[in-house]
Amino acid sequence: MPVVPLKEVLDRAFAERYGVAAINVVNDLTIEAVLAAAVEEDSPVILQTSVKTVRSYGRDQLHGVFRSLVRDVPVPVVLHLDHCPERSVITDCLEGGWNSVLFDAHELDVAENLRQTTEVVAEARRHGAHVEGEIEGIQGVEDGVGSDDAPAVQSLEVAVDFIRRTGVDCFAPAIGNAHGQYTAAPRLDHQRVSDLVEATGIPMALHGGTGLSAEQFRDLVARGCAKVNISTALKESFMRSGLEFLRQAEEKGKWDPPSLFRHQRAAVVEMAREHIRIFGSAGRAW
Ligand code: 13P
Numbered sequence: 001m002p003v004v005p006l007k008e009v010l011d012r013a014f015a016e017r018y019g020v021a022a023i024n025v026v027n028d029l030t031i032e033a034v035l036a037a038a039v040e041e042d043s044p045v046i047l048q049t050s051v052k053t054v055r056s057y058g059r060d061q062l063h064g065v066f067r068s069l070v071r072d073v074p075v076p077v078v079l080h081l082d083h084c085p086e087r088s089v090i091t092d093c094l095e096g097g098w099n100s101v102l103f104d105a106h107e108l109d110v111a112e113n114l115r116q117t118t119e120v121v122a123e124a125r126r127h128g129a130h131v132e133g134e135i136e137g138i139q140g141v142e143d144g145v146g147s148d149d150a151p152a153v154q155s156l157e158v159a160v161d162f163i164r165r166t167g168v169d170c171f172a173p174a175i176g177n178a179h180g181q182y183t184a185a186p187r188l189d190h191q192r193v194s195d196l197v198e199a200t201g202i203p204m205a206l207h208g209g210t211g212l213s214a215e216q217f218r219d220l221v222a223r224g225c226a227k228v229n230i231s232t233a234l235k236e237s238f239m240r241s242g243l244e245f246l247r248q249a250e251e252k253g254k255w256d257p258p259s260l261f262r263h264q265r266a267a268v269v270e271m272a273r274e275h276i277r278i279f280g281s282a283g284r285a286w
Contacts, residue, residue: 004076006100006130007169009044010226012284014203019221019279022046022205023272024082024143024231026053028065030238033265035073037272041282044076045272046100046227050143051084059096067097075285080132082229083145090120094127102132102172102205104145110135110158117166132227133168135159138207140179142231156192160199170203170227171196177208180232186212190219197224205229210236214278221279228279233271241267 013020021038025031025047038045047066054062063079070077080100081093090101103120105113117133124131135158137151151174154162163171173196175189186208193204203226209217210232217228245263249255276282 002070002073002075002077003099004044004078005128006046006078006080006132009046009076009078010170010203012286013044013226013281014224016284017222017224018281018284019206019217019226019228020044020046020281021272021275021279022048022078022080022082022227022229023234023275024048024050024053024229025234026238027057028069029261029265030234030268031066031069033268034234034272035069035075035077036265037269037276038075038077038285039073040269041273041276042075042285043276043281043283044078044285045276045281046078046080048080048082048229048231049098050082050231051086051089051145052143054081054089054093059092063097082231083134083142085145087116087120091123094124094129099127099129100124100132100169101129102134104134106134106137106151110154110162114162114166117162117168121167130169131166132170132172132205133162133166134172135162136174138172138174138177138179140208142179146179153192156195156199159196163196163200163202168202170205171200172205172207177206177212179208180210182208182211186216188212188216188220190223193220193223193225203227209233209275217278218280228275230272230275233275234268237267237271238264 205227206225
């Protein structure tokens with residue numbers, strides 16, 4: 001079962017209006033912990049890797065870890081490449097076993113983005129893989145990609161035309177969401193999600209999940225955000241739990257790496273389970 005096409009996972013979620021957590025993992029511990037959370041909640045899950053993680057780990061090494069950890073997992077799993085502006089990395093990951101990619105060409109003008117995204121969709125199909133598209137930046141820098149400036153938002157017509165002509169499987173709209181912790185309560189354009197879903201019939205990807213309220217998640221999922229991205233919350237739970245443990249280790253003069261890893265794993269599992277439950281995908285594995 002484990003590795004399932006993105007489209008299958010999202011189509012079910014979209015039809016039944018629940019969200020699938022798409023969590024940015026950074027190493028073996030976080031891959032294992034997110035998978036454990038999905039199994040405990042009996043939920044499908046999307047593991048995402050940033051370009052930075054692929055580069056720092058090495059594509060084959062990272063995929064090897066993923067493959068060995070996912071093998072006996074009884075819930076559907078997708079391996080997705082998050083925000084990737086580079087065609088060569090897209091190709092590399094599709095060839096290396098990722099079954100979904102976000103080609104993030106929002107820095108190109110929309111016509112050139114559309115042309116290249118159409119090529120990426122054709123390339124992905126040859127691998128049986130799926131594509132998320134993006135024409136507006138998501139505010140905030142995520143693993144070295146993006147900008148802190150608010151993005152220019154395209155008209156509904158431009159976005160709908162892009163989605164129809166490229167054939168992307170899901171789309172990441174800018175709706176006032178941002179990567180990283182929100183410094184002020186976000187004012188989200190919920191209606192834009194409804195308008196895009198109504199016009200295109202495809203699921204939306206909600207970026208900048210960390211820091212949104214349960215109410216905001218539920219409303220956006222109900223409007224058609226079937227993929228819900230979480231990255232900062234994983235980084236913080238992984239690192240803060242490590243910091244807390246290491247402070248105690250120093251106090252006690254006791255240095256036991258497996259105990260550190262257990263502590264971090266527990267924090268990541270809890271964070272992932274909490275999000276999975278809010279998104280409504282618990283008990284939805286097949
Ligand atoms: P956060 O880091 O705000 O959770 O956003 C995650 C994301 O959208 C990854 O693409």
